[in-house]
Amino acid sequence: MSGTSSERISTLWQTRYRTPAPKTLPDNAVLDLLLSHHSVRAYLPDALPEGTLEAGIAAASSAATSSNLQVWSVVAVENPETRARLAELCGNQKHIEVAPLFLAWIVDLARLERIAERAGMGHEALDYQETFLMATLDTGIAAQNAVTAFESLGLGTVYIGGLRNHPEEVSSLLSLPPRSVAVVGLCVGKPDPAAQNGYKPRLGQDVVLHRERYSTENEAKGIAAYDRIADDYQKEQGLTSRVWSETVAKRVDSFKGLSGRHVIRTVLHRLGFPLR
Numbered sequence: 001m002s003g004t005s006s007e008r009i010s011t012l013w014q015t016r017y018r019t020p021a022p023k024t025l026p027d028n029a030v031l032d033l034l035l036s037h038h039s040v041r042a043y044l045p046d047a048l049p050e051g052t053l054e055a056g057i058a059a060a061s062s063a064a065t066s067s068n069l070q071v072w073s074v075v076a077v078e079n080p081e082t083r084a085r086l087a088e089l090c091g092n093q094k095h096i097e098v099a100p101l102f103l104a105w106i107v108d109l110a111r112l113e114r115i116a117e118r119a120g121m122g123h124e125a126l127d128y129q130e131t132f133l134m135a136t137l138d139t140g141i142a143a144q145n146a147v148t149a150f151e152s153l154g155l156g157t158v159y160i161g162g163l164r165n166h167p168e169e170v171s172s173l174l175s176l177p178p179r180s181v182a183v184v185g186l187c188v189g190k191p192d193p194a195a196q197n198g199y200k201p202r203l204g205q206d207v208v209l210h211r212e213r214y215s216t217e218n219e220a221k222g223i224a225a226y227d228r229i230a231d232d233y234q235k236e237q238g239l240t241s242r243v244w245s246e247t248v249a250k251r252v253d254s255f256k257g258l259s260g261r262h263v264i265r266t267v268l269h270r271l272g273f274p275l276r
């Protein structure tokens, strides 16, 4: 496509990167939706319209899947008591209690084990890190398709990595079998119109997009620019002023930045993933 970017797509670009949009950008409803993403943490408790869950999962099922192995499952939790317990387990995240639907996305190698056993075959390949990595990637790709579907219906979502704070308790609460683990959660609901939702800027393409080969040539300058942009956003939102690169550097400085999840390999072993 050639020509001039539409005002709408240029605005979305500028909101995301806070830099001028390229002169020519394609524009359609899907790009519009994707560039408009923002996590929602304030929900109305209203039930979702009939068919919403099923439509979201159909979008997830329609995602590409490594070797068509289809290694994920999802547990849809609507029960308020279970959501309240999950909210606690995920670090007291109130939005899990309020949003009417919580999806626990499961890396599910247990199903492949059952299939192999029914076929009278072994399942040695399930023990390897490569299989876990592949399954985690597939699960994330599927979840993101559901996010896009829900957002297309005017709903809000927020991923919940806090679901990995206490994987064994979550497994027990959701009756997950060995060789399966909840890797990320997702709140889904109608956004509370009274709450303000900002569009969080992202690192510029001069930092994340490498052409033909990886290069750090523009990185320091690009990150310094992003530090200013991200701090402006913090201030606009009434949040604590901070330098993004310092925040993320502190986060990786020590295992303590993993909020207790540094033990995940041992926990995964106990949940039936040898990770050879």
Ligand SMILES: Cc1cc2nc3c(=O)[nH]c(=O)nc-3n(C[C@H](O)[C@H](O)[C@H](O)COP(=O)(O)O)c2cc1C
Pocket (backbone or CB within 6 Å): 037, 038, 039, 040, 041, 093, 158, 159, 160, 161, 162, 163, 184, 198, 199, 200
């Ligand atoms: C895998 C994953 C886990 C996340 N976990 C949490 C979480 O536990 N709680 C939360 O409030 N937000 C969580 N988020 C949302 C991120 O904080 C959010 O996407 C990021 O700050 C960018 O903001 P935006 O989505 O509004 O653009 C998570 C996002 C991802 C992708």
